[in-house]
Amino acid sequence: MRPMARRARAQLRADALDVAAELFVGGRFGMPELAARLGVSRQTLYSEFGDRQGVASALVLRATERFLDGIEAALARERDLHAAWVAAVAAALRRAADDSLLKALLTGDQAVFGSGAEEIVVAARDRAAGYLRRQWPELDAESVGLAAETAARLTVSHIVLPLAPPERIAEQVATAVVRIARGPGL
Amino acid sequence: MRPMARRARAQLRADALDVAAELFVGGRFGMPELAARLGVSRQTLYSEFGDRQGVASALVLRATERFLDGIEAALARERDLHAAWVAAVAAALRRAADDSLLKALLTGDQAVFGSGAEEIVVAARDRAAGYLRRQWPELDAESVGLAAETAARLTVSHIVLPLAPPERIAEQVATAVVRIARGPGL
DNA sequence: GGTAGACAGATCTGCGAGAAGTGTCCAGAG
DNA sequence: CTCTGGACACTTCTCGCAGATCTGTCTACC
Numbered sequence: 001m002r003p004m005a006r007r008a009r010a011q012l013r014a015d016a017l018d019v020a021a022e023l024f025v026g027g028r029f030g031m032p033e034l035a036a037r038l039g040v041s042r043q044t045l046y047s048e049f050g051d052r053q054g055v056a057s058a059l060v061l062r063a064t065e066r067f068l069d070g071i072e073a074a075l076a077r078e079r080d081l082h083a084a085w086v087a088a089v090a091a092a093l094r095r096a097a098d099d100s101l102l103k104a105l106l107t108g109d110q111a112v113f114g115s116g117a118e119e120i121v122v123a124a125r126d127r128a129a130g131y132l133r134r135q136w137p138e139l140d141a142e143s144v145g146l147a148a149e150t151a152a153r154l155t156v157s158h159i160v161l162p163l164a165p166p167e168r169i170a171e172q173v174a175t176a177v178v179r180i181a182r183g184p185g186l
Numbered sequence: 187m188r189p190m191a192r193r194a195r196a197q198l199r200a201d202a203l204d205v206a207a208e209l210f211v212g213g214r215f216g217m218p219e220l221a222a223r224l225g226v227s228r229q230t231l232y233s234e235f236g237d238r239q240g241v242a243s244a245l246v247l248r249a250t251e252r253f254l255d256g257i258e259a260a261l262a263r264e265r266d267l268h269a270a271w272v273a274a275v276a277a278a279l280r281r282a283a284d285d286s287l288l289k290a291l292l293t294g295d296q297a298v299f300g301s302g303a304e305e306i307v308v309a310a311r312d313r314a315a316g317y318l319r320r321q322w323p324e325l326d327a328e329s330v331g332l333a334a335e336t337a338a339r340l341t342v343s344h345i346v347l348p349l350a351p352p353e354r355i356a357e358q359v360a361t362a363v364v365r366i367a368r369g370p371g372l
Numbered sequence: 373g374g375t376a377g378a379c380a381g382a383t384c385t386g387c388g389a390g391a392a393g394t395g396t397c398c399a400g401a402g
Numbered sequence: 403c404t405c406t407g408g409a410c411a412c413t414t415c416t417c418g419c420a421g422a423t424c425t426g427t428c429t430a431c432c
Contacts, residue, residue: 030424041375046426108294118347150340150362153347157339161304176336179365216393227406229396237395 012040012048013058020059025100031055060116063101067120068127070095075131081181084135085174089155093166096159107160117156124152132181140183147181198226198234199244206245211286217241246302249287253306254313256281261317267367270321271360275341279352282345293346303342310338318367326369333367 019037023029031052035042049055074091078084096103105116129148132139154176158169205223209215217238221228235241260277264270282289291302315334318325340362344355 031426032424042425043376043427044374047374051426052424118349121347122349146358146362149358150336153340153343154336157343161307161339163304163308172332172335176332176362176366179368179371180362182365182371185365185368185371217395218393228394229407230405232395233405238393 009048012038012044016045016048016055017059017062020055021063021101024059025104029056059101060105060119063099063105064116064120064123067092067095067099067102068123071124072127072131075128076135081136082174082178085151085177086170089151089158089170089173090166092155093159093162093169097166103159106156121152121156124155125149128152136181139181143181143183147177150180151177195234198224198230202231202234202241203245203248206241207249207287210245211290215242245287246291246305249285249291250302250306250309253278253281253285253288254309257310258313258317261314262321267322268360268364271337271363272356275337275344275356275359276352278341279345279348279355283352289345292342307338307342310341311335314338322367325367329367329369333363336366337363 016034016038020029020034023034023037031042031045034055035045038045045055049058071088071092074087075084078087096106105120108117125148128151129144132144132148133141136144151173154173158164158173162169164172202220202224206215206220209220209223217228217231220241221231224231231241235244257274257278260273261270264273282292291306294303311334314337315330318330318334319327322330337359340359344350344359348355350358
């Protein structure tokens, strides 16, 4: 509860997840090696994360949140709805391209812990909906929900199965999302 | 070249793929067992399909075409654009639900031969675009392309990761596709 | 708090023998 | 002319088994 202890704990968690991510992409992710690399005893890890799955879950959670934070930042950086989505999708594609853990979670190829794809899609959809409601309150509520889910699913789809250059994908997804968000039309 | 020979060959291919699909979902797909179940020699199989991969490719190809034929039939059965897509997506979800081979191809979980997902998405997109161009020629060409790709990707996404009952998914995808197909709007 | 060590039990690894499958050949039957 | 059955070399599963490693927990210690 003391500042030092809390800081040390948070730092340990952060370091542990950094190393765990490294080990994971390397294919070997075990508690003994994780502890050794951190210069800490196995027990400390078990105390902090409960068990191996706890480390894995925390790792997935952090990767997801960082991913979505980056996307939301890109969204917020633009004022035009279409431009915002172009930037967001482009950011998502970029991150997915050079984050092995994220790519593994989304494509599900490596033996990842809890698939992860579902959590990411759900979280992305909810964040996108929140952003739209907040930034464009005049949009129809149902359309916002549909646009958010479509944005999340289309982006993941293009990460898993890219058929066009990133810029083109971003443009296409953005156009689709904007047209859906615009509502029934008449 | 004689009718009898051609018919026998076609029948053999069809039977072979039926049995191959059975063996595949059962997890054991080998040339000796396939030949035995067909009451034919292995050599005949190799003559007809070239090699094991040839059987696999033919199997995937047929599954894909049947899948898309079913969807296109559902599309053609409705006159309203929205209703047509509701029916098509519902048909796709239904088929994917009770066709193990198809589901394996799309989700990529079982060790399928050539992933298959890419071929399916591409073929679905192209067929959807063809249908839209043919049936709704007044639609903007670029919008049709975008709507077709979105329809294909969203449907696959909802098959791989279903988060809502099929009827709701069909309704959502149809709404999204129609709004995209409608064009820039103004 | 944290460490080091020990512990039973599960899980992974390497390995070799044996079985099975792959792809190709050919002689022979219908 | 097509299909069969058998043989062939080669590669790829499979299975058992021993040894190593990992997991999760406990205890003594600092």
